Amino acid sequence: MSKTWVYSDPHFYHRNICKFTKEDGSPLRPWDCAEEMTEQMIEWYNELVDDKDKVYILGDVAFSNRNMHESVGRLKGRKVLVPGNHEPVKMRKYFDLFDDVRGYVVKKGFIMSHIPIHEGSLSRWELNIHGHLHANVVTKPYVNGSDTPKDESYDPLNETIADTRYYCACVEHTDFRPKLLDDILKERGLR
Template sequence: MPIFYISDMHIGHQNVLRHDNRPFTDINHMQAVMTANWNSTVSDSDEVYILGDFAWKNAQGLEMLSQLNGKKYLILGNHDKPTEEMKACFQWVKDYAVIQDDETQVVLSHYPIAHWYNQYRGAVHLYGHVHNTKDYQAFLQYAQICKNLAIPFESYNVGCMLYYMDYTPRTLDEIRRSAK
């Protein structure tokens, strides 16, 4: 059973089209493409970890959740304010989690973390929040400094707008191969 990851979908958020330079005519077009991408990738038995900022508007988020395949888990982002009805669509809703993905321990947070649990034991960190901004560039620079100092630093932004995510949930293997 594959495990997938994605972040910063911003369902119902009109301004995100401009902020991220998303290639959609409007949010309905964005949500239709993301739903089609999701359902062509994820089966009903797969797990999907959404690393925050799923829905800007709960009504649209709830409507979209009912259309998405898989068992869904939500790591809360700064824009997530899920209702009890929305929470019931997820297996769980947490601020932070550590999961096992095959042989790899994965630390899940909406926010990039400079040093995370079991980093020196091979744990991978997945995050969102910073989209493709100067904050993301700064975090990549910090990651490179750590790598230059021989500090283990396997960390990936799973924001849906990044070229290797392409508005589609991705497996850890896909992210590792494509995010270079």
């Protein structure tokens, strides 16, 4: 039986992403070399995904057309691209690499996008699965005494917690591998 995966922001061959840091100063990614990062992430991807599986890739795949063709051509599965802010505007080229290209994907109860949708638009869905934020998550104010308990996402400086209406599918949150869509929905109580 085929599976459905979500994968976001691999940034294949992006040299500078190996230099980026999180807010606490620790490295965003555990690699010093973009080529090593790309090879390892493609290997991990292909260990999980089968050719018949569907993969929603929520943008920021690679940093040049050459790198896009080289990396995406090696990825297994039926791939649907939701373009990110780093994909060049000339989308026609992507139809050779991906089975489908969409601005966003709407399913029963949730929407998938590259950039998190505005919370004012979220009332139509129970969940927004997105990319773009890398190690960060969408937060909301913590109201003392509310039904929402403090958890590991609680930021005492800003008094915020993670907003569970959003799921950041960036590789930094998924151990640099694709994540099963069913697992995301189960985590959020939608399955």
